Amino acid sequence: MYVTSPIGIFEHSEIRLPHFVEAETAKHSHFSTAEAGHRMFCEGDDAIYIYEILEGVVRTSKLLFDGRRQILSFGYPGDLVGLSHDCFYHSDCEAVCDVKLRVHHKNACHASIESEPEFAKKLLKFAASEVNNMQEHFIMLGRKSATEKVASFLLTLLDRVGEPKNCKTCFDLPMCRSDIADFLGLTIETISRTLTKLREDGVIELPKKHRVHVCNVPGLRALAERA
Amino acid sequence: MYVTSPIGIFEHSEIRLPHFVEAETAKHSHFSTAEAGHRMFCEGDDAIYIYEILEGVVRTSKLLFDGRRQILSFGYPGDLVGLSHDCFYHSDCEAVCDVKLRVHHKNACHASIESEPEFAKKLLKFAASEVNNMQEHFIMLGRKSATEKVASFLLTLLDRVGEPKNCKTCFDLPMCRSDIADFLGLTIETISRTLTKLREDGVIELPKKHRVHVCNVPGLRALAERA
DNA sequence: ATTCGTTCTTGATGTCGATCAACCAGATCC
DNA sequence: GGATCTGGTTGATCGACATCAAGAACGAAT
Numbered sequence: 001m002y003v004t005s006p007i008g009i010f011e012h013s014e015i016r017l018p019h020f021v022e023a024e025t026a027k028h029s030h031f032s033t034a035e036a037g038h039r040m041f042c043e044g045d046d047a048i049y050i051y052e053i054l055e056g057v058v059r060t061s062k063l064l065f066d067g068r069r070q071i072l073s074f075g076y077p078g079d080l081v082g083l084s085h086d087c088f089y090h091s092d093c094e095a096v097c098d099v100k101l102r103v104h105h106k107n108a109c110h111a112s113i114e115s116e117p118e119f120a121k122k123l124l125k126f127a128a129s130e131v132n133n134m135q136e137h138f139i140m141l142g143r144k145s146a147t148e149k150v151a152s153f154l155l156t157l158l159d160r161v162g163e164p165k166n167c168k169t170c171f172d173l174p175m176c177r178s179d180i181a182d183f184l185g186l187t188i189e190t191i192s193r194t195l196t197k198l199r200e201d202g203v204i205e206l207p208k209k210h211r212v213h214v215c216n217v218p219g220l221r222a223l224a225e226r227a
Numbered sequence: 228m229y230v231t232s233p234i235g236i237f238e239h240s241e242i243r244l245p246h247f248v249e250a251e252t253a254k255h256s257h258f259s260t261a262e263a264g265h266r267m268f269c270e271g272d273d274a275i276y277i278y279e280i281l282e283g284v285v286r287t288s289k290l291l292f293d294g295r296r297q298i299l300s301f302g303y304p305g306d307l308v309g310l311s312h313d314c315f316y317h318s319d320c321e322a323v324c325d326v327k328l329r330v331h332h333k334n335a336c337h338a339s340i341e342s343e344p345e346f347a348k349k350l351l352k353f354a355a356s357e358v359n360n361m362q363e364h365f366i367m368l369g370r371k372s373a374t375e376k377v378a379s380f381l382l383t384l385l386d387r388v389g390e391p392k393n394c395k396t397c398f399d400l401p402m403c404r405s406d407i408a409d410f411l412g413l414t415i416e417t418i419s420r421t422l423t424k425l426r427e428d429g430v431i432e433l434p435k436k437h438r439v440h441v442c443n444v445p446g447l448r449a450l451a452e453r454a
Numbered sequence: 455a456t457t458c459g460t461t462c463t464t465g466a467t468g469t470c471g472a473t474c475a476a477c478c479a480g481a482t483c484c
Numbered sequence: 485g486g487a488t489c490t491g492g493t494t495g496a497t498c499g500a501c502a503t504c505a506a507g508a509a510c511g512a513a514t
Contacts, residue, residue: 062366065452070366085356113348120347121340127354129312134361139289139297141368142412146471177492185369190471192493209479209492225292373501404462414502419463436462436510 028108034058034095040081041093047084049103053077056099057174060091061182071183074175076160083127097174141185149184150194151224154204158214168205168213198223255335261285261322267308268320274311276330280304283326284401287318288409298410301402303387310354324401368412376411377421378451381431385441395432395440425450 031054034040040051043062051058058075072091075081081093084106113120140149162169173180177188184191198204203220205213214220258281261267267278270289278285285302299318302308308320311333340347367376389396400407404415411418425431430447432440441447 062362064366064370068366068370070369072362072365083355083358085352085354085359090359091362110348113351114344117341117344117347120344120351121337124340124347124351124354125312127312127351127358128310130358131310131354131361132312132317134358134365135289135299135318137365138299138361138368139291139295141365142297142409143291143295182369187472188492189473189494193471196493415462416464416503417501420501423463 028105030103032101032103034099034101036095036097038095039092040095040101041089043089043092045089047082047087047089048106050080050082050106050109051075051093052102052104053079053081054100054102057096058093058099059096059175059179059183060093062091069182070185071179074179074183080126096179146184146186146190146194147197148224149186150180150191150198151220153180153184154198154212154214155220155224157212158217158220162214165213168215169217170211170213173210173212255332257330259328259330261326261328263322263324265322266319267322267328268316270316270319272316274309274314274316275333277307277309277333277336278302278320279329279331280306280308281327281329284323285320285326286323286402286406286410287320289318296409297412298406301406301410307353323406373411373413373417373421374424375451376413377407377418377425378447380407380411381425381439381441382447382451384439385444385447389441392440395442396444397438397440400437400439 034056040058041047041049053075055077058081060072060075060081061069062072063069073079073081074096075093082089084090109123113123140152144152157171157173158169162171164170175183177191180186181188181191195204195206198220199206201219203214203216203223205215207213261283267285268274268276280302282304285308287299287302287308288296289299290296300306300308301323302320309316311317336350340350367379371379384398384400385396389398391397402410404418407413408415408418422431422433425447426433428446430441430443430450432442434440
């Protein structure tokens with residue numbers, strides 16, 4: 001679920017959810033879509049569904065009383081959003097672009113846990129790895145400079161959805177600058193300036209506002225830990 | 228496990244671990260102690276044990292290549308540290324003061340999960356609530372000012388371990404200023420200055436360096452969200 | 455009590471990123 | 485085409501917190 005993940009949890013491991021949930025929850029799950037900008041759930045809503053992202057990207061966020069926003073995660077295909085320890089969602093969730101979803105009933109998951117201890121262990125493993133990814137993001141928010149934050153963010157996307165083209169690695173940046181800013185604890189101006197700086201230094205190209213070509217991966221990696 | 232938690236997970240809920248683990252893991256768990264400053268485990272070590280804090284406080288942290296540190300959590304009595312999704316710890320863990328622990332073998336927990344679906348559900352609930360607490364801390368690190376951070380931190384400790392005395396609420400601050408700084412993404416100087424400011428404003432008293440008396444709880448609460 | 459070492463506090467100065475403000479590029483509409 | 489709107493860029497200035505530096509408070513050892 002967290003873009004901060006170095007690898008997609010479900011994509012590259014044996015715990016890809018559909019496979020395990022299928023048996024018990026298929027009859028209780030359904031497919032759905034959401035248009036760009038659509039709010040899937042709000043903080044405080046009854047947490048009845050667990051959403052599995054099939055296509056597109058969603059963002060989860062929390063608001064402060066005065067409107068300040070922190071984006072908690074970007075959900076990419078293979079990710080889960082909407083897990084709750086009580087019966088309420090603790091964040092908002094919106095579609096960043098058009099998304100395709102698989103919607104699982106919470107109760108069906110609970111049933112699976114009881115009938116299949118293996119499933120429980122894997123869900124637990126998923127949760128623990130979420131915790132781990134979030135811990136990485138703690139360092140990001142608490143101790144990294146603006147350049148390091150942006151470089152780290154681009155690297156995470158590169159590792160997760162980058163496609164090699166010639167000698168470059170390319171990917172879309174579906175979220176707007178203010179989403180990135182609220183994810184990294186910065187302002188849109190700082191995001192813009194930092195991206196410009198990376199472009200001027202020849203580390204990346206920005207053919208379109210929402211498209212990134214990384215020309216110098218080692219350079220970007222160095223900036224992520226050093227600048 | 229996270230001081231960011233408004234209430235102790237195990238303290239106030241039905242999922243206090245010893246009760247549930249007892250049956251299956253008692254024979255595999257043992258009691259232990261660690262002195263102030265002792266390192267319980269390092270990032271990268273084999274994650275064989277899950278530690279339950281019985282007395283005292285521990286800190287988990289991650290280091291950046293150049294020594295910058297982020298404290299991920301302070302573990303108070305009732306908390307668990309050392310859960311891992313693979314077989315390795317992903318943070319360091321040290322005793323902030325002398326601590327008493329109960330040490331559970333990872334394998335015993337796994338066995339319990341298989342034999343007791345209820346246990347699995349509760350452990351999962353615990354993990355999900357960890358995620359939730361961490362999300363709160365994201366806002367803290369990404370979007371709050373120094374004053375808001377310190378006030379929020381003190382409030383969390385107050386809610387968790389505060390003892391009413393006369394018209395004040397009192398608690399120990401077992402960690403040093405640099406621990407607080409690395410937890411909140413600030414410097415020791417800023418922590419010190421902010422505490423001094425709170426003292427000068429009559430919100431708190433600092434009878435000793437590691438002791439806090441909160442004189443004006445609503446005032447502190449206001450600062451946590453407003454300043 | 456004296457010394458030493460560590461941690462904390464306080465002050466002076468610096469800097470990174472925020473804020474304020476103007477402009478620009480696309481998209482949509484007529 | 486021009487008008488308008490939204491999101492992104494760029495520049496000038498400001499301020500919150502970091503950094504650098506000196507001292508104070510406290511405990512431990514002698």
